Amino acid sequence: MEWIAVRIEASKCTDCGHVVVxxxxxxxxxxxxxxxxxxxxxEPSGEIVTYTVLEMPxxxxxxxxxxxxxxxxxxxxxxxxxYSKDKDSIQIGxxxxxxxxxxxxxxxxxx
Amino acid sequence: MRSxxxxxxxxxxxxxxxxxxxxxxxxxxxxxxxxxxxxxVRIDRLVVGAQSPEEFAGVGHLSTLLADRMGVVPxxxxxxxxxxxxxxxxxxxxxxxxASGMAETALVIGVEKMSAVDRGAAxxxxxxxxSNENETxxxxxxxxxxxxxxxxxxxxxxxxxxxxxxxxxxxxxxGAKNPLAHFQSEITVEKVNQSKIVADPLTxxxxxxxxxxxxxLLLASSPAVKKATASDRAVRVLGVxxxxxxxxxxxxxxxxxxxxxxxxxxAAFSMAGVTCKDLDVCELHDAFSILELIxxxxxxxxxxxxxxxxxxxxxxxxxxxxxxxxxGGLKARGHPTGATGVAQIHDIAVQLRGEAPSGLQVKSAxxxxxxNIGGFGNNMVVTILGGA
Numbered sequence: 001m002e003w004i005a006v007r008i009e010a011s012k013c014t015d016c017g018h019v020v021v022x023x024x025x026x027x028x029x030x031x032x033x034x035x036x037x038x039x040x041x042x043e044p045s046g047e048i049v050t051y052t053v054l055e056m057p058x059x060x061x062x063x064x065x066x067x068x069x070x071x072x073x074x075x076x077x078x079x080x081x082x083y084s085k086d087k088d089s090i091q092i093g094x095x096x097x098x099x100x101x102x103x104x105x106x107x108x109x110x111x
Numbered sequence: 112m113r114s115x116x117x118x119x120x121x122x123x124x125x126x127x128x129x130x131x132x133x134x135x136x137x138x139x140x141x142x143x144x145x146x147x148x149x150x151x152v153r154i155d156r157l158v159v160g161a162q163s164p165e166e167f168a169g170v171g172h173l174s175t176l177l178a179d180r181m182g183v184v185p186x187x188x189x190x191x192x193x194x195x196x197x198x199x200x201x202x203x204x205x206x207x208x209x210a211s212g213m214a215e216t217a218l219v220i221g222v223e224k225m226s227a228v229d230r231g232a233a234x235x236x237x238x239x240x241x242s243n244e245n246e247t248x249x250x251x252x253x254x255x256x257x258x259x260x261x262x263x264x265x266x267x268x269x270x271x272x273x274x275x276x277x278x279x280x281x282x283x284x285x286g287a288k289n290p291l292a293h294f295q296s297e298i299t300v301e302k303v304n305q306s307k308i309v310a311d312p313l314t315x316x317x318x319x320x321x322x323x324x325x326x327x328l329l330l331a332s333s334p335a336v337k338k339a340t341a342s343d344r345a346v347r348v349l350g351v352x353x354x355x356x357x358x359x360x361x362x363x364x365x366x367x368x369x370x371x372x373x374x375x376x377x378a379a380f381s382m383a384g385v386t387c388k389d390l391d392v393c394e395l396h397d398a399f400s401i402l403e404l405i406x407x408x409x410x411x412x413x414x415x416x417x418x419x420x421x422x423x424x425x426x427x428x429x430x431x432x433x434x435x436x437x438x439g440g441l442k443a444r445g446h447p448t449g450a451t452g453v454a455q456i457h458d459i460a461v462q463l464r465g466e467a468p469s470g471l472q473v474k475s476a477x478x479x480x481x482x483n484i485g486g487f488g489n490n491m492v493v494t495i496l497g498g499a
Contacts, residue, residue, distance in 0.1 A: 020362065021361075022244065022245075049366070050260070050266070050366060051259065051262060052255055052258035052262060052310045052311055052313075053308075054250060054252070054254075054255050055307070055308040055309060055310070056307070056309045056310070057250050058234055058235070058238060058250060059235065067249060067251060067255055067259070069360070069366075077361045077362075078245075079246060079249055079360070081249050081250065092263070106249075
């Protein structure tokens, strides 16, 4: 499976500077009285902040499910699915690229 | 604000039980009212904590139904829902009703009946508390989120798998002596390590069960509690704090600390006028083993990264310096979600009355704390209770 790298849609708070994925209208850190969030998009690359391999996933998923929290270079963190073939080559700090799959879910794989 | 007392407590056994949702609630509530000795006193309000009785048990309009079944009509009745902290949130609502002077007595019932649906259905119902947009549609479950947190905590603080296993071992050691616990048998570090992996690095024994059960409290004002035959056993509510964190884990500012606990604990300590150093006993929300360590650090009884050394040294055992979860915690006592927060307060009240089960009583316990988590780490209630 090959996916085309896309830029990741996000929003940036013009008050506190926090970046949130997916985009929102109200900054979760500043509340409704703050200045507006502006649309932005992020480079689809970052590093693994933490990860797990689910051996007992929920219905509709087949074990093992690899999940990684990826800290994007643009500042936001996103939970992404990985690929089971990569499960032994992931560590905290591993550089990854992020894709959007045909179900519009984010996926990562080591660079 | 007026003083509020826990005048009576009641609780069913937790586990996979035959009794219906309503029957469990009735049993705990009758026990709480009888325990208070306030038999002739009118109950002004009923507050019910339940996460999802509609989906787990097919029962709607639970507060009115229980007001009728408990014979407290025309008492105002309310159901409160904040996920697995629903029980503590119900307690908070009842506390405010009495503290404000709007009620003299309030019956709090926490209840959940989770075994009437199959495991897959139960998991789907529980998963609704998580962010679908950022977590559930990726396969994220509460256990997966706890595993992400555990992995990062191990990385940052050097926590080992063997050490983490000491947490459920302690839970089961206490649960084995608690006649109301879901699990009443001891386990070993080897058993935890070798049990099936749920979400690496967490195994089955790092995770609490889903349970059936109910707990209840009769809260009373100072004038009301004086009418109780057992008023000398009443426990005073000294502090309550309640705070949220971001819905999805990815938006939080820390993975190894839960800010909602920090904020709720700060508010509760401030209201009570005490510090974490004054505590004699704690009931913390150990839905996953890693959470007990983080909870200890967030309420302030352990420095960052140092909770495990206290567990290893036995300081959190029943006879230790600051006992944590002497009745088994969620891991061994069980976790009927809406009932858990009320059960924690029940268990602390029993400790402060000196009536804990044999082998679980903390010596001269005068000040206790409960911490109850809703969602995965995002809707926390902390209470502080003291001897009257």
